[in-house]
Amino acid sequence: MLGIFLILEIAARLTLEIRERRLTQMRGGVFALLRLIPLVNDIVPLPEHRKAPAESEFQKKHEEGHAELRHGILRNLAKIALLLLAVWLFAFLLASREMSLVEAVLWLHLAAIPFRTVFHLYCWHQEYEADHYAFEKLGKKVAKAAMRDLATSEIPYTKLFAAIYREHPTVAIRSQKILNKEIKA
Template structure:
């Protein structure tokens, strides 16, 4: 394995540990099995972060939000982005193994490192879709309904900071969503 690859993996490991410590201090959480899984390279690609403690109750705002996803074809658009990224990943793996003669292990590790900015971009893309659906749902309901729905979501959601959410989640935090549509941040409960 190349020295550059090992160095980058060590930097990633340290950065993830720092992010976890920062997150635990900011939201007063404890280390868990998910914490360890998020820190380990490659494992953090495969283990999804649970976003909610429980499923929020479905009300008019949530129905309109989901209707917006369907009306705006967000599932299809997300899948197209995933396919585009998968094609890039295949090309990248092939180039690593054929052109630069890397082993399969090295190629997978390089792909893991290259996927970090792509995954972050994908999360940002998904966040914009969520904001768009929140605006649509607000237009179809009213502020009180939206506020109640976001408070319910805040009750069910694990609290996270913006940076942590951007790295690990496809949905923005309730505080960000409520600030966007209500101009008031609703905080998640610890």
């Protein structure tokens, strides 16, 4: 059963990679291959930017919004809750199901996929709140300029791909939320 789920995961990730390459017309490189391998895709970071985004007043207010809304603490509490759940599942698999260490790790990896995606969506909600905070403080004109600048430095992933791999929504999604207009590079 474990083998079937791992093969399905690899097939789903391969389909997602092919879909992403076709829609964005960008090469995947070594990172695309590493994301296909179970467990490795948990630790290989997804590059988010072509270059570091220019620091702006909007970015400062965005970060101020994170601090004001206590997002760091809330995000860390969510991580701790998920970590405790993972430890419980791991101990359950080892003790009650008498699985080998490798099997337990692979089952934990598979169980983490939906939880990681939900965590990403939670992080996205925090990003929207921080964007809204900065938008309220600085106005539409500054927010629009900041989104344009961010779009030029960001790698334009699709919404589905970003939800699976990123803790930050794409500029197109963020600009749609605060400006009701999708800004792309």
